[in-house]
Amino acid sequence: MAHIGLTIRQARHLVGWSQRELASQTGLGQNHIQRVEKGEDLRVSTLEKLAEAFGADIVLVPREIGGVVRHMAANAWRNQGLESLGQPSSDDDEDMLFAIANTAEEE
Numbered sequence: 001m002a003h004i005g006l007t008i009r010q011a012r013h014l015v016g017w018s019q020r021e022l023a024s025q026t027g028l029g030q031n032h033i034q035r036v037e038k039g040e041d042l043r044v045s046t047l048e049k050l051a052e053a054f055g056a057d058i059v060l061v062p063r064e065i066g067g068v069v070r071h072m073a074a075n076a077w078r079n080q081g082l083e084s085l086g087q088p089s090s091d092d093d094e095d096m097l098f099a100i101a102n103t104a105e106e107e
Helices: 002-015 019-026 028-035 044-054 063-080
Strands: 058-061 098-101
Touching: 002 028, 002 044, 019 028, 019 044, 028 044, 044 058, 058 063
Parallel strands: 058 098
Antiparallel strands: none
């Protein structure tokens, strides 16, 4: 689950927020944001608050098509200009999609 935390951290950097600012946007504590970015404490309710703050959706994406979905999402972010979030860098914009991989076979 650490990859989700990394994606959240990258999204936060993309919009130029500190952990404190993201905490303020979500109503979560800064320590909670720190744990989430480390891949800890990833409750659905927390992910919903984060997605709302970033203007994103949480979607279930099969691993086999994750790369295609990220590419499509990156193009959509670019085409919409991201006025509310600021402009993405070419390296980070594909990571704005919050994709929770189907991990049922691992359980």
